[in-house]
Every structure is written in structure tokens, then in C-alpha cells.
Amino acid sequence: MTPEPGSRRGRRNDPDRRDRIIDACLDVIAERGVAGVSHRRVADAAGVPLGSMTYHFDGIDELLHEALSRFSSAVSDRFARRMADAPDPASARDAIVSIVLDDVFGSPRELVLTHELYTLAAREPAYRALTAAWMARSRAALERHFDAETARLLDALIEGLTIHRALDDGDRDPREVARAVARLTAGA
The missing domain is CATH 1.10.357.10 (Tetracycline Repressor, domain 2)
Known part of the structure; x- marks a missing residue:
């Protein structure tokens, strides 16, 4: 099977994923507070696989800092x-x-x-x-x-x-x- 143009291994490219994760992190903070933020909750809120969290961010601290900076x-x-x-x-x-x-x-x-x-x-x-x-x-x-x-x-x-x-x-x-x-x- 030939991958679709602009994709890796047949998966659609998702250039906005990192931004969606940051926005979802802000939603989770607003709903549950900083103490309620976890990789799983943010991934669920963003509608992304859990593995995307560690792909885009070194840890929860980096995600929190970027979200609150935004x-x-x-x-x-x-x-x-x-x-x-x-x-x-x-x-x-x-x-x-x-x-x-x-x-x-x-x-x-x-x-x-x-x-x-x-x-x-x-x-x-x-x-x-x-x-x-x-x-x-x-x-x-x-x-x-x-x-x-x-x-x-x-x-x-x-x-x-x-x-x-x-x-x-x-x-x-x-x-x-x-x-x-x-x-x-x-x-x-």
C-alpha cells in the first residue's frame, strides 16, 4: 500500500495537534485546576492518542508552562x-x-x-x-x-x-x- 501524499506510513498528517493539546490543557485546567491535569486527561480532551503527549512535550511541566504562557x-x-x-x-x-x-x-x-x-x-x-x-x-x-x-x-x-x-x-x-x-x- 502506498502512503497518502503528505503523510507518514499512511497516516494523515496532523499539523495542528500540538496546538490542540495546548488548548485542551487550558480546558482541563479550567475544569479541574492545575492539580487535575494529567497526560491522559489532556489527551482525551484533545482527542489525540496518549503517545502524542510525550511526542510533543518533555513532560507535564512543559505542557503547563506552554499552555499558561499562551x-x-x-x-x-x-x-x-x-x-x-x-x-x-x-x-x-x-x-x-x-x-x-x-x-x-x-x-x-x-x-x-x-x-x-x-x-x-x-x-x-x-x-x-x-x-x-x-x-x-x-x-x-x-x-x-x-x-x-x-x-x-x-x-x-x-x-x-x-x-x-x-x-x-x-x-x-x-x-x-x-x-x-x-x-x-x-x-x-
């Missing part, structure tokens, strides 16, 4: 785009409110992934490097409209509001985010 880059890119699209400080304030209310809380999945990454970063230097790069990009995006000190405080406010809004049992008034941003940037 996630943090995507969120950071979205943050930077929002801030770049703001033509003036008033629009930048509105963008910050949207980041807190729409981007972070638009998806329970992203909220869980963010907190799982924070937890890993608290323990593991390799993940701390991811969060440090994420914060640096956030501050740089904020500095398009605000001085460096205000940008740093806004970044901390965004993180803090996100955590408080996620863990608070009661409904929160979305206007409090706009009020907090306005107070912090009043002198900026």
Missing part, C-alpha cells in the same frame, strides 16, 4: 489592544472598566485560569516570570495614558478588583469599578 499572552494582547484603541484618558478609563467587567468576568473559564496561574506563580519561579511579563505589558499599555506610578496603581487595582469581585458572595455594583478608576486617576 493564555497570559492572549489576555495581555487583548488588554494592550483595548488600551491602544483608547484615544484619550477618558476613553482609557472606560477601557479599564471594560477590562475588569467584560474581559475578566466575561468568561468564568478565564477567571479560573488567571487564578490558577497566580497560584502557580506564587510557588514556582518559571510561572512568576509569566506573570511578571504580563504585568509589565499591562503597565506599558496603561502608560500610554497615565504616568508610571498611576499605571502601576491601576494595574494593582485591576488585579484587586478582579479578585474581590470573583470571590465576593454578593452582587457588586458595576459602577464601583468606574468610581475606583476615576478616584485613582483624578490627579493623573
Whole structure:
């Protein structure tokens, strides 16, 4: 039997397999937490043979790092785009409110992934490097409209509001985010 063109030994080439595995890893983290990630669970979620895991990744740590790196880059890119699209400080304030209310809380999945990454970063230097790069990009995006000190405080406010809004049992008034941003940037 002659193999199909573009395949090895008659099997169809699957150039997107590695990306599907990384995306599936993020799904497993969102569903079960980092502690629930295993080669078998990720392979099942990606719909790939278990052997693909060790073919594409040296171990579960490499897979976790790549998945959370992809996630943090995507969120950071979205943050930077929002801030770049703001033509003036008033629009930048509105963008910050949207980041807190729409981007972070638009998806329970992203909220869980963010907190799982924070937890890993608290323990593991390799993940701390991811969060440090994420914060640096956030501050740089904020500095398009605000001085460096205000940008740093806004970044901390965004993180803090996100955590408080996620863990608070009661409904929160979305206007409090706009009020907090306005107070912090009043002198900026």
C-alpha cells in the first residue's frame, strides 16, 4: 500500500495537534485546576492518542508552562489592544472598566485560569516570570495614558478588583469599578 501524499506510513498528517493539546490543557485546567491535569486527561480532551503527549512535550511541566504562557499572552494582547484603541484618558478609563467587567468576568473559564496561574506563580519561579511579563505589558499599555506610578496603581487595582469581585458572595455594583478608576486617576 502506498502512503497518502503528505503523510507518514499512511497516516494523515496532523499539523495542528500540538496546538490542540495546548488548548485542551487550558480546558482541563479550567475544569479541574492545575492539580487535575494529567497526560491522559489532556489527551482525551484533545482527542489525540496518549503517545502524542510525550511526542510533543518533555513532560507535564512543559505542557503547563506552554499552555499558561499562551493564555497570559492572549489576555495581555487583548488588554494592550483595548488600551491602544483608547484615544484619550477618558476613553482609557472606560477601557479599564471594560477590562475588569467584560474581559475578566466575561468568561468564568478565564477567571479560573488567571487564578490558577497566580497560584502557580506564587510557588514556582518559571510561572512568576509569566506573570511578571504580563504585568509589565499591562503597565506599558496603561502608560500610554497615565504616568508610571498611576499605571502601576491601576494595574494593582485591576488585579484587586478582579479578585474581590470573583470571590465576593454578593452582587457588586458595576459602577464601583468606574468610581475606583476615576478616584485613582483624578490627579493623573
